[in-house]
Amino acid sequence: MPKLSHEALVQLVRHAPALIPDLLWPEARPSGPIRISAAEFADLNFAEHRADAVIGLGGALDRPDEALVVEVQVERDLRKRWTWPLYVAGLRTRLNCPVTLVVVALDRDVARWCAEPIDLGRRRNVLRPCVLGPDAVPVITDVDRARELPELAVLSVAAHADEPGAEHIALAALDATRDLDDQRGILYPDFVTALLGRAARIALEKLMATQKRWEPISDLFRKPWLEGIAEGTVLGKAEGKAEMVLKMLQLKGFALTDEQHQRVLTCRDDALLETWAARILVATRLDEVLTDD
Numbered sequence: 001m002p003k004l005s006h007e008a009l010v011q012l013v014r015h016a017p018a019l020i021p022d023l024l025w026p027e028a029r030p031s032g033p034i035r036i037s038a039a040e041f042a043d044l045n046f047a048e049h050r051a052d053a054v055i056g057l058g059g060a061l062d063r064p065d066e067a068l069v070v071e072v073q074v075e076r077d078l079r080k081r082w083t084w085p086l087y088v089a090g091l092r093t094r095l096n097c098p099v100t101l102v103v104v105a106l107d108r109d110v111a112r113w114c115a116e117p118i119d120l121g122r123r124r125n126v127l128r129p130c131v132l133g134p135d136a137v138p139v140i141t142d143v144d145r146a147r148e149l150p151e152l153a154v155l156s157v158a159a160h161a162d163e164p165g166a167e168h169i170a171l172a173a174l175d176a177t178r179d180l181d182d183q184r185g186i187l188y189p190d191f192v193t194a195l196l197g198r199a200a201r202i203a204l205e206k207l208m209a210t211q212k213r214w215e216p217i218s219d220l221f222r223k224p225w226l227e228g229i230a231e232g233t234v235l236g237k238a239e240g241k242a243e244m245v246l247k248m249l250q251l252k253g254f255a256l257t258d259e260q261h262q263r264v265l266t267c268r269d270d271a272l273l274e275t276w277a278a279r280i281l282v283a284t285r286l287d288e289v290l291t292d293d
Helices: 006-015 019-024 080-095 108-114 143-148 150-160 166-177 184-195 198-209 238-252 258-265 270-280
Strands: 034-037 053-057 066-072 099-104 130-132
Touching: 006 019, 006 053, 006 066, 006 150, 006 184, 019 053, 019 066, 019 099, 019 130, 019 150, 066 080, 080 099, 143 150, 143 166, 150 166, 150 184, 166 184, 166 198, 238 258, 238 270
Parallel strands: 066 099, 099 130
Antiparallel strands: 034 053, 053 066
16 A cells, blocks of 8 residues: 655654554553654764654653654664664663653554564663554544544554545545644645555545535545556656646645746656655655755
């Protein structure tokens, strides 16, 4: 199935940090405030290293009672088994509190790999990551619950998009985004639609058509790209992909100069157009999208 990008998942975590302890320890949710903290380790001369998110549990902002280093993993990366222990040790030194490594991995094979203990030497010191896999994410089809926790609703689509009834999960998530008046209201519908395979998107469009109050939120639901975007083809032509990119940029509210508009419209590099389209889902500035690298 299509996967939500690393950057998109990180944004979900940063917008709703309480999701992590709630999903991992539903029967023993930590008391006190749950906050996003600085994820850099510059004060330890590790400026090149940055965790995806750091969540402080309880206590003061700079002195939590406990901290979580949260890493999002969409594929295996052997380098992480060397950097994750560094993150835990660095944060423990900086905050003087217990630190747990939490890895969000919604692919089952990747989740199993992430859960393997990390031997720090002679099996005397072992780091055991706490993994939040797809089975820890509930199926959210109830609209009221989705509206209460829109990030959880989107995460539910990410975890269960290849399962029967995925269109009902997606419908609840889309409904939950309708009243969001910040950037999430633009990003989340595209996250949801990008996750669905072709069959699930067609089923969702039919389901939406039966509900008269619904209008498609995302341009990804509008013809002509409904029939092919999951496979990376829009009408099978670069021209169609260029039109799609322009529509997506318009949806995000990016204002293009005439030169930028022509650059996209006349681009015939399929791979570059698909790269731009993927970047739009997580970009906050236009210059993050229209680069050649």
